[in-house]
Amino acid sequence: MFFFEFYELGNLAHKLHSEEWSPSIDQALVIALQLAEALQYLHNLxxxxxxxxxxxxxxxxxxxxxxxxxxxxxxxKDLKKSSFLNWKSSGKPTGGFHKKNMVGTLIYMAPEILKKEIHTEKSDVYSFAVSVNELLTxxxxYTNLRAEAEAHTVLEMSYTEQKLIAAVVSDGLRPVLAVSELGAPLRLLSxxxxxxGQDPNNRPCFTDIVAELSSIRxxxxNAEVKKIIVPEPTISAQLSIENNPSSQIYGGSVNWSTQGAEISSEISIVGALNTSTSYDFLNDESSYKPVLSWGSFAACGQRETMEDTHFLIxxxxDLKDVYLFxxxxxxxxxxxxxxxxxxxPKLLQHFYSNGISxxxxxxxxxxxxxxxxRSALDSHRKxxxxxxxxxxxxxxxxxxxxxxxRLYIANAGDCRAILxxxxxxxxxxxxxxxxxxEERDRVVKEGGAVTWQLDTWRVGPAALQVTRSIGDDDLKPVVTAEPEILETPLSPEDEYLVMASDGLWDVMSNEEVVSIIRDTVKEPSMCAKRLATEAAQRGSKDNITVIVVFLRPVTTAERIY
Incomplete structure (x- = not known):
């Protein structure tokens, strides 16, 4: 019962790559420290x-x-004997090495294991380091992907199994190290x-690792004690300016992801909720029930920084028939x-849970x-x-x-969704x-200025192309955050939903997207990856984020062929 309770909650790989969870540095340190303590306990036994x-x-x-x-x-004490028996029974090597002797998972295996030497406690130390770095990044x-950590993923990149083994053993290749600008302390990266390290004898033992991680934590x-509390936001959750180097903006120390997450700590919307349109999803009975599978892919493209984000929830x-992307x-x-x-997502959950349609x-x-x-921006500017x-x-x-x-689409700007x-x-x-x-007329009626600049119409002194967005406080209220809503019932004819940033749509039409998915193995993550890769090859100059949601079961034949 204990084991399955944990299993139901999922593993770290699923959390990182399927749910695309980005832990805070505090959460990452807690996981790293407790994992190190578990391995210290094992090694002591x-x-x-x-x-x-x-x-x-x-x-x-x-x-x-x-x-x-x-x-x-x-x-x-049994490793040497176990290794000898494996060698004796393994017969001829396959692919250049004895599989029975080389146990483990390739991308986490220490160089000495790849050289067919015997496991030691220091081999676990190596795997621990690669795992913690993956937790941070x-x-x-050995990829640049937030994707499922499966063998084929590595083979799709520039390394085959043999090349990767050779690079790790001979060239000292390691995964791309987390950067301190993302919030990881330099001592942790060190x-x-x-x-x-290449030499197992120079790697620390877990007793030393636990001591160092405790000190870093x-x-x-101590650094977090110096937080500055921001007064009077629109949502009464208190927002804070964290004194850490995690921000990428103008050298400031504001972690905007953390600011958004803290909205849920104490939500109290100003004004009464309109319950006259209350909606009970339990009464929305339909004979048709879509069967969902989903995946995503995000790439920086030709831009120097990644400014897209996305979620799959x-x-x-806590309702099994309710999804949000x-x-x-x-x-x-x-x-x-x-x-x-x-x-x-937290605000949507708050409103919907309170009976709003x-x-x-x-x-x-x-x-x-x-x-x-915008309230957080104003508070920080003080x-x-x-x-x-x-x-x-x-x-x-x-x-x-x-x-x-029933599918509801809310759009503000030039991201796009097709069915x-x-x-x-x-x-x-x-x-x-x-x-x-129509949008240009709306902006002008609101008192905004729209002018022709270079090759298109743009709004205000900021020369913004879009007329609806979140933020852009210098252009409010003419650039509104209020989305347009489209509601549609789903039927057995509906195959899949594609949502993407304009980095995809700038170089690809709706029909081309459907055509590419038609010729791709019917697995959502692979379809999303192929669309983004094709957009990059066609010269998209923007960040590219794609979500693909299949709305019906996919047969084995469709997946394979």
Whole structure:
């Protein structure tokens, strides 16, 4: 019962790559420290795990890690004997090495194991370091992907198995190290490098690792005591300016992702909720029930920085038939997108749980996310030097809210969603840009200025192309955050939903997207990856984020052929 309780909550690899979870540095340190203590305990008992990796780290309450899967574990005293028996029974080597002797998972295996030497406690130390670095970056080792950590993923990259083994053993290749600008303390990065050193004798033992991680954790806690509390946000959750180097904006110290996440700590919306449109999803009975599978892919493209964010949230409001997907495309910095990807789902859940209809909940969530972000900006500007007064970040946003068999699309800006119905593309949103006559007239009626600049119509002194967005406080209220809502019932003819930032749509039509998916193995993550890769090859100059949601079961034949 204990084991399956943990298993139900999922493992660290699933959390990082399927749910695309980005832990805070505090959460990462807690997981790393407790994992190190577990391995210290094992080693003190004379046991080597031999397959330490995120997929074997089960997560309990409050992300407490539990080391699992001892199928390859051995007592240290038996390793030499076990190795000899494996060699004796392995026969001819396959692919250049004896598989029975080389136990473990390739991308986490220490160089000495790849050279067919015997496991030691220091081999676990190496695997631990690669796993902790993956926890900090969210990236599968030796790739640039937030994707499932499976063998084929590595083979799709520039390395074959043999080339990767040779590079790790001979050239000292290691996964891309987490960077301190993302919030990782330099002492932690130094410890990771020591732990995955080439010479096992120079790697620290887990007693030393536990001591160092405890010291780093205390150092981070002491730094957090210096927080500055921001007064009077629109949502009464208190927002804080964290004194850490995690921000990428103007050298300031504001972690906008954390700011958005803290919206949920104490939500109290100003004004009474309109319950006259209350909606009970339990009464929305339909004979048709879509069967969902989903995946995503995000790439920086030709841009120097990544300003897109997105989320995939099944079972929102703890309801198994309610799903939420969203894409945010930042401009003038990533702050608005980083804030919104955390805040908007929590606000939507708050409104919907209080009896507001799905469409109205989406509208309120967009507007209140905008209010909360702009309020946070105003509060931060009161503290000299934290952010520039002339900095006005924003993001476009599109969200899909699926309640049983009804789909609600909320769009503000030029992200786009399409539905494939019986092999044909159906547009579920329209682009809110100044070149659209209806949007341009709306902006002018609101008192905004729209001028022709270079090759298109643009709004205000900031020359913004979009007419709806979250943030962009220098252009409010003419650039509104209120989304357009499209509601549609789903039927057996509906095959899949595609949502993406304009980095995809700039170089690809709706029909081309459907055509590419038709010729791709029917697995959502692979379809999303192929669309983004094709967009990059066609010369897209923007960040590219794609979500693909299949709305019906996919047969084995479709997956393979």
């Amino acid at each position: 004379g046991i080597v795990h031999r397959d330490v990796k995120p997929a074997n780290i089960l997560l309990g309450e409050n992300f407490s890690p539990c080391l699992a899967d001892f199928g390859l574990a051995e007592y240290i 969210g990236i599968v080792p 410890l990771i490098k020591q732990c995955w 205390d150092e981070v806690k 099944p079972g929102i409001c 969203g894409v945010f495309d930042g401009h003038r910095g990533a702050a608005a997108a980083e804030f919104s990807v955390q805040a908007l 799905p469409a109205e909940s989406l509208i309120k969530a967009f507007v209140e996310t905008d209010n909360a972000f 503290f000299k030097g934290l952010i520039k007064k002339d900095w006005h970040p924003g993001c476009t946003a599109i969200a899909a809210f699926l309640v049983k068999s 494939c119905k019986a092999g044909h593309s159906i547009a579920l949103s329209r682009d809110h840009v100044a070149s659209c006559l």
